[in-house]
Amino acid sequence: MGEIGQKIIFAIIPILFTCVVYLMNALSTLQSNVNTLQAKVQIVVSADNKQVTNLDAALAREKLRQDLLDSVQEINSRASQNRARIDVLERRLDILDKTLDKLVEPTIKK
Numbered sequence: 001m002g003e004i005g006q007k008i009i010f011a012i013i014p015i016l017f018t019c020v021v022y023l024m025n026a027l028s029t030l031q032s033n034v035n036t037l038q039a040k041v042q043i044v045v046s047a048d049n050k051q052v053t054n055l056d057a058a059l060a061r062e063k064l065r066q067d068l069l070d071s072v073q074e075i076n077s078r079a080s081q082n083r084a085r086i087d088v089l090e091r092r093l094d095i096l097d098k099t100l101d102k103l104v105e106p107t108i109k110k
Contacts, residue, residue: 046052 044052044054
């Protein structure tokens with residue numbers, strides 16, 4: 001059995017070596033990923049675990065807020081103009097109805 005055991009050991013050695021190399025490669029990849037994540041976290045969170053203000057994002061949010069307020073103001077202005085036009089049209093319809101009533105009543109009485 002000594003010769004068979006020796007052959008088995010020599011057959012297992014390359015497999016073990018390959019496993020060790022794979023594990024070292026995986027560990028290196030994990031370390032690289034951790035370093036990348038730490039660098040990204042430093043952009044968002046300070047050493048005190050407080051959120052870092054991003055000036056570009058804050059400016060973009062302010063511009064979006066201002067654009068939204070401008071759009072709302074424009075929509076409100078259009079709505080009030082439309083309400084005024086509707087009021088004018090309703091008054092004209094009332095006048096037309098009264099005029100038609102006056103014109104139609106005399107012809108019916110005859």
